[in-house]
Amino acid sequence: MTTFCDDDELGYRRSRTVFRVGEGLHLDESYRRAHLPLVAPDHPGVIREERGYRMGRRAPMRSVVVPVPGEALEAAPAFRALDAALRAAPFAGKLAWPLLARRRDRLHATLAGLGPADAAQPLGAEQRAALARLGPVAVELRGLFSGTINLGRLYLRAYPERRGDENAFRLIQRALGRPETDLALVGLHNLTDDLSAPEAEALAHLIAEAWDRPLLRFTVDRLWLLESRDDLVLDAAVIDTPSLGGTPDRGKTVGFR
Template identity: 60%
Template sequence: MPTEFCCDDGLGYRRSLTDFAGPLALDESYRLAHLPLLAPEHPRVIPRLDGRGYEMGRHAEIFSLVMPLPQGAPEASPAWRELDAELRASPFAGKIAWDLLPRRADRLHATIVGSLGRGEPPAISPEIRAQLAAIAPFEVELRGLFSGNVNRGRLYLRAYPQRGAGMNPFQQIQQAFGRPAGDLYLVGYYNLLDDLDAGETQALAALLARWWEKPLLRLTVDALWLMGATDDLVLESRVTETVRLGLPAPALTSAPDSLQLR
């Protein structure tokens, strides 16, 4: 039987889209957390903001539980390569940070449970591990592209988890950690270096519409990463644990050296 995936009716992607009625301007959160890492001399960079903990895009190490993507997935997907080629031929291609892509190729992910701890890897209790062990591996379909109403300037791929009775698997994982059930599961991929003018914005909106329903990649999720990072692009990051699903507790194992990202 073909795998059934969650659909837009049960997820928050359309609700959270960028408003393309006017030119796309990089928003405050992007100018604080992303732009300093990409173009530190840009005049619209926000170096720091009281209470936000950022200093030129960097912050204290924060740990999150994330769904990793296999390294090389973009190159292996014909649809993904087609999308990439269309972006490279777009009117705003010169405003995309292309040199960032290889720097993040081994750490592409969607955050499932954010902000689990600072400074030191958080302990995962036996009770949480038991709940994760009861969640069987599941399928996820990535579709693209997405620009949201927060972090305007970052372009994402949308993750659609396998449909389940009641909560979807991502929500089950969130529930295990005592978090509210979310409905946005995004893989940050492309980043803009500047605002878009009216024509470029409409070109982006049209591209999003053309690619909305197109699958880019399917993967089986049987493990998650506990990742610590000192920036929102995870350029300085480390994977301290691999959390496996559908296995008897303990479900937490040390990450192999190949997953240490710095």
């Protein structure tokens, strides 16, 4: 029976936004530089050019990610309930709703950044063999999440299966020879403006209410090697699909009520 890592093994609680009573949520510098120009380019808080970004665009970067089945997620009853709650929230008018359709086929959780595309090395035979030996990995999505950086982005949290005492995502990172981390976030929504105190309170309530709620369970048999010029991967290309050593039933997803 598959078991999944829990919050004691991962860094989500440590890294979540601290909402304070009577205070709003203000889009932070990193968000206003890399995200806001792509969803609200005329906002006065947009940082137009800084640290390699120009209106949210930058030199192409590569990363290894876990692909998320967007259509299966949207069909899951628990996700549909979360979506309905977000659409009814007092801050709904400050979410970039058109982005959902544009990103449906590129939802993912990043496991390893490989750096600039012109300097990134292709995956070698030894790395591919190590990934193949791992076999397919089960993942459970839960939500909602707001972190301590990129304030303005809302995510779902990915919980990998546990292999013995090991986190399967860490095993993938180890096979790639990349640093091991305890966060794997799926970018979902983007705010187009700061939130007032009542709006921030409503968001905090939704996050707390949905924290332990499973949304979708799926199995990954291939990773993606993504290349993109922006942090929302609006122009992303999948340039490689390294195998996790199997071809499970691609329809094997579980949506929760």
